[in-house]
Amino acid sequence: MKTLSLRRHHERRIKERMRSYYGGYARNNARALGKLAQSRSPCSCWMCGNPRRYSGESTLQERRSLCFDATEAALTGDEYDGGTG
Numbered sequence: 001m002k003t004l005s006l007r008r009h010h011e012r013r014i015k016e017r018m019r020s021y022y023g024g025y026a027r028n029n030a031r032a033l034g035k036l037a038q039s040r041s042p043c044s045c046w047m048c049g050n051p052r053r054y055s056g057e058s059t060l061q062e063r064r065s066l067c068f069d070a071t072e073a074a075l076t077g078d079e080y081d082g083g084t085g
């Protein structure tokens with residue numbers, strides 16, 4: 001069971017780690033530190049943001065799914081339709 005004290009322990013632990021991330025810019029800024037602790041990407045620029053938005057790249061989960069479908073089709077002898085359903 002996740003108790004309040006355990007969640008607080010991990011929150012403190014994560015925030016301590018985040019102090020040195022990205023050159024330590026959030027070290028003395030409680031708000032920035034909290035944001036970093038909740039989400040590791042400090043912004044959504046083209047380097048940090050979702051690659052689908054900037055380059056139309058598919059997610060790792062989608063690529064895994066396509067690979068799994070192709071493998072499954074090869075094993076069962078079915079014709080692979082490119083993952084269209």
Ligand SMILES: [Zn+2]
Binds near residue numbers: 044047048049
């Ligand atoms: Zn960024």
